[in-house]
Amino acid sequence: MFDNLSERLGRVVKNLRGQGRLTEANIQDALREVRVALLEADVALPVVREFIAKVKDKAMGQEVLQSLTPGQMLIGIVHKELAALMGEQAAPLSFASQPPAVFLMAGLQGAGKTTTCGKLVRLIRERGKKKVLLVSTDVYRPAAIDQLKTVAGQAEADFFPSTPDQKPIDIARAALDHARRHFHDVLIVDTAGRLHVDEAMMEEIKELHKALDPVETLFVVDAMQGQDAVNTAKAFNDALPLTGVALTKLDGDARGGAALSVRQITGKPIKVVGVGEKLTGIEVFHPERMASRILG
């Protein structure tokens, strides 16, 4: 992921080494490389433009122009701006003071919602919240309910059964009531996903949001979606007050640009990343570390 960016930047530094002072032309050349690398990594064009403008602004400062190690300095600026673009600091999952804390999962079919529900259980337990209940409101695909049941079993979390003849909103209300009565710390609500964003799906999840008043409304998005992730993110962000993003499949051959675009487009922090099919394949997202990983 982002191999090209580190490779290209490596070349930039090499070229700049021994050049003594930087000139505006040097910086333009270097920024062109950065721009191409970001586009190759599937970062959305408007995001790339804004990023380059910011880096250019800083790089044109006298300090860099007069520095004896201009290449390193430029890389430092790129690093800092990358981290800033992704939100600077890790954004922890939040829990309501009045349990159960409800987590509502939103996203397209195949994004990794159900898997992420199971993965979150471990992270939640690490935060001292032991009693977790999972429920599926996906009444359109009976297999989806079974899949969540399996995942709940693997994660050793409680499972609230639902059936395809029920209404999603009724399932959600019943699960919330159950969680309250049985003193669950967290209720994770998996929702139906469609292959494309459609109005009925958005109305349904808006209604669920209203009934559940979740403390976390997480948009689950597949990093492999690349440019498409931006449109999906925008649609969900417009429909729901998202609190964060779960970016999945970062272990695949995703070019990773979605990490940069989704944050910029939604303004919401990436809270967790999926790095494998297994339930252990989840990490808290650290913008600083990601920036270092990108730059190699």
Ligand code: GDP
């Ligand atoms: P949903 O339709 O949004 O509930 O998506 P699923 O949870 O069923 O996931 C769809 C597919 O993506 C499944 O085959 C998962 O095993 C896979 N998947 C989910 N998250 C990850 C991840 O972080 N890495 C990898 N490699 N595969 C993942």
